Amino acid sequence: MKPTFAIVDCNNFYASCERLFRPELKNMPLVVLSNNDGCVVARSQEVKDLGIKMAVPVFKILDKVKRHKIEVFSSNYRLYGDISARVMQTLEQFSPHVEVYSIDEAFLDLSGIAALNDYGQKIRSTVLQHVGVPVCVGIAPTKTLAKLANYAAKKFKATRGVVDLRETERQKRLLKITPVSEIWGVGRKYTLSLQRLGINTALDLAQMNTREIKRLYSVVLERTVCELNGESCIDLEKTSPKKQQIVCSRSFGEKLTHYAGVRTAVCEFAARATEKLRGQNRLALMVNVFLRTSPFDKTGPNYANNATGKLICPSSDTRIIMALVARLFDMIWQEGYRYAKAGVMLGDFCSPDQVQFDLFDRQPDQQQNDRLMQAVDSINQSGRGKIWFGGQRPQQDWFMKQANLSPAYTTRWSSIPEVK
DNA sequence: TCTGGGGTCCTAGGACCC
DNA sequence: TCTGGGGTCCTAGGACCC
Numbered sequence: 541m542k543p544t545f546a547i548v549d550c551n552n553f554y555a556s557c558e559r560l561f562r563p564e565l566k567n568m569p570l571v572v573l574s575n576n577d578g579c580v581v582a583r584s585q586e587v588k589d590l591g592i593k594m595a596v597p598v599f600k601i602l603d604k605v606k607r608h609k610i611e612v613f614s615s616n617y618r619l620y621g622d623i624s625a626r627v628m629q630t631l632e633q634f635s636p637h638v639e640v641y642s643i644d645e646a647f648l649d650l651s652g653i654a655a656l657n658d659y660g661q662k663i664r665s666t667v668l669q670h671v672g673v674p675v676c677v678g679i680a681p682t683k684t685l686a687k688l689a690n691y692a693a694k695k696f697k698a699t700r701g702v703v704d705l706r707e708t709e710r711q712k713r714l715l716k717i718t719p720v721s722e723i724w725g726v727g728r729k730y731t732l733s734l735q736r737l738g739i740n741t742a743l744d745l746a747q748m749n750t751r752e753i754k755r756l757y758s759v760v761l762e763r764t765v766c767e768l769n770g771e772s773c774i775d776l777e778k779t780s781p782k783k784q785q786i787v788c789s790r791s792f793g794e795k796l797t798h799y800a801g802v803r804t805a806v807c808e809f810a811a812r813a814t815e816k817l818r819g820q821n822r823l824a825l826m827v828n829v830f831l832r833t834s835p836f837d838k839t840g841p842n843y844a845n846n847a848t849g850k851l852i853c854p855s856s857d858t859r860i861i862m863a864l865v866a867r868l869f870d871m872i873w874q875e876g877y878r879y880a881k882a883g884v885m886l887g888d889f890c891s892p893d894q895v896q897f898d899l900f901d902r903q904p905d906q907q908q909n910d911r912l913m914q915a916v917d918s919i920n921q922s923g924r925g926k927i928w929f930g931g932q933r934p935q936q937d938w939f940m941k942q943a944n945l946s947p948a949y950t951t952r953w954s955s956i957p958e959v960k
Numbered sequence: 961t962c963t964g965g966g967g968t969c970c971t972a973g974g975a976c977c978c
Numbered sequence: 979t980c981t982g983g984g985g986t987c988c989t990a991g992g993a994c995c996c
Contacts, residue, residue, distance in 0.1 A: 573964090574963085575964050575965065576962090576964070577962085581964070581965095595963085598962075598963085599962040599963080600963085615964085641995090641996085643996075644996080724994095725995085727993065727994050728993095728994095729992085729993065730993075758969090758970060758971075759969095759970075760993080761993095781968095784968080785967075785968090786966090787967075788965090789966085790964090790965080791963085791965090835963090836963060881964095941962095965996105966995105966996090968993105968995075969993085969994080969995105970991105970992090972989100972990090972991090972992105973988105973990095974987105974988085974989090975987085975988085976985100976986085976987085976988105977985080977986080978983105978984090
């Protein structure tokens, strides 16, 4: 039997989250900014209609913000993460298999369900009622076509937010009027290259010879072509795959020039990354540190570098990983630059029960270390205070700019809204 | 003045093996 | 004159996603 996929995608997700607790902002223009209040990462419909593009630096649109009284928010990932979890939980009642694809999207297996258009409408109204976030639903025999159906559900108001794209004729009509750049898996580079070959619409791409596409591009794009033709190549991920790397990096609120400041930052990243690692119950063998100046900074020379090191045996101990991070940092640190960003990456993971201990490395009591790290994590997550290691200093000068942060409405007792 | 953060997968090429 | 073939593993870099 042919599978049926649905993708449920929240409309203007971050903007919708901010609106949930500020209902007076309904129908008002609103944007959410990236970390450091740098770029626009989410826009309400009103802002999209003003022609403000995704990812534009906010300093370029300040005049529009003023003129149209656009409400500006710093990103509040605690809030968005919590609202996202509620949406996903609501979706579970509609399918035995829900794959959370991103913070605001999920694929559902709807194979064997009849009256799919009504079913899609039911999903929309339920999520709206239970969580308050508007969503659109795209339904099709492949994931790529489902994404396309979702695009149409968002774009064309007459669809009332649900498009069932199981019929081949309907697929063709939609493919014909969709620019190839809108297809899932076709990014900026591929779009340019395809256009040079005269492939402008999604239908042009769907009609290409798959072998030719594989030769010219990759097996990934070949799969996309098959999927556009109704042949399902990308399955639903029924269990969330284990992470293969963990990155913690930030742009600095202001440029840093001193050794101590940047070193503190990378030690902080090491602590955060290791915390995430323990959250996944994994150990890391590979550690990478990188730093760079801003490519936009014309006031001085640019510099970017990174260094990779391997631990003798896999670990999730903040003290061990932070020590290596500090050593790697010293290898790439150069005096005399205005640093804009740095980060720590962990990789080469294994489970705690697969560890091969080094014959010559004197293992201190492993259980004791684990208990120490558990204690650190539980204190830091309790909200009652923080403890940290030597290299770190909490909330230093490099810390993010967040001038317009909304309250933690759903995750902090003191910030829960009151009804009077 | 001011430009995000965190991921995945694939490929090409070099080192190395027999 | 004629100078193998096939495989693995690793890394860097490039494409994509949200």
